[in-house]
Amino acid sequence: DTAVSQTPKYLVTQMGNDKSIKCEQNLGHDTMYWYKQDSKKFLKIMFSYNNKELxxxxxxxxRFSPKSPDKAHLNLHINSxxxxxxxVYFCASSQVTRAGGSxxxxxxxxxxxLTVL
Amino acid sequence: AQSVAQPEDQVNVAEGNPLTVKCTYSVSGNPYLFWYVQYPNRGLQFLLKYITGDNLVKGSYGFEAEFNKSQTSFHLKKPSALVSDSALYFCAVRDRSSSNTGKLIFGQGTTLQVKP
Structure with missing residues (x-):
């Protein structure tokens, strides 16, 4: 029962190419995120979608464009x-309620x- | 500006000894605080969080953390370290006074090395 899954696990490509990374969550969460972890292991948020809204x-x-076809999916497309x-790109999800606590x-x-050659 | 600092790049401890991984934060309002662990070539796993209430928070795998508002710290602790605890640990903060975006700000990570 994978909660948050990403494909592919490894991606090796040439400079200038366009590639996509897919993310799916089966937790019923309303918010999804993309984070980037650089070679020094530093983590930084890139995007977040709540109910398909950026x-x-x-x-x-x-060159980075996220796309959320539905609440359970958030894909990351990278041009050039x-x-x-x-x-390393990490997808995440959470439930962010707007009324009361979260x-x-x-x-x-x-x-x-992702390795770009 | 919101920030999180983990002052130690690496912590070394002998198996069976207590361990502490330090974290300090700076936010404009009251914080939500989190600890995550990353094993080699794996994603981040949630360990514990502080939202409100008791300053001592208990989490997964025997870890706990103490929220100290006066020192703006949220140190991760475990009474007896295991070799299998060796991993990269991240402290993170979310400023609950900000808009409800769920944005987490991570520290730079601390590598914990537990030796037999």
Missing amino acids: IINETVPN LELGDSA TDTQYFGPGTR
Whole structure:
């Protein structure tokens, strides 16, 4: 019973290519996230969607475009890949309620290691 | 600006000894605080969180953390370390006074090495 799954696990590609990473959660959460972990293991949020609506868009190049076809899916498409895009990308989900309290624990996928050659 | 600091890149401890992984935070309002663990080539696993209430929070795998508002700290502790606890540990904060975006800010991570 995988809670947050990502595909592919590994992605090796050439500079200039376009690639996508898929994420699915079966936790019934209303919010999904993309994080980037660089070579120094530093984690930084990239995007967040709540009920298919973009709510966080950090300073990320326009080459990165998230797409949320439904609440359970958040895909990440990257155009014109660059060497600096090499990293591990993590998807996460949580339930962010807008009335009253929120447990707000984020559950992470296993990560996608992207290597740009 | 909101931030989280983990002052130690690495913590070394002998198996069976108590361990502490340090975390301090800076937020504008009252924080939600989290600890996650990342095993090699794996995703992040949730360990515990502080929302409100008791300052001592108990979590998974025998870990606990103590929220100290005056020192703005949330140190992770375990009374007796196991070799299998060796991993990368992240502290994270969410400022609950911000809009309800769920955005987490992570510390830089602390590698815990438990030696037999």
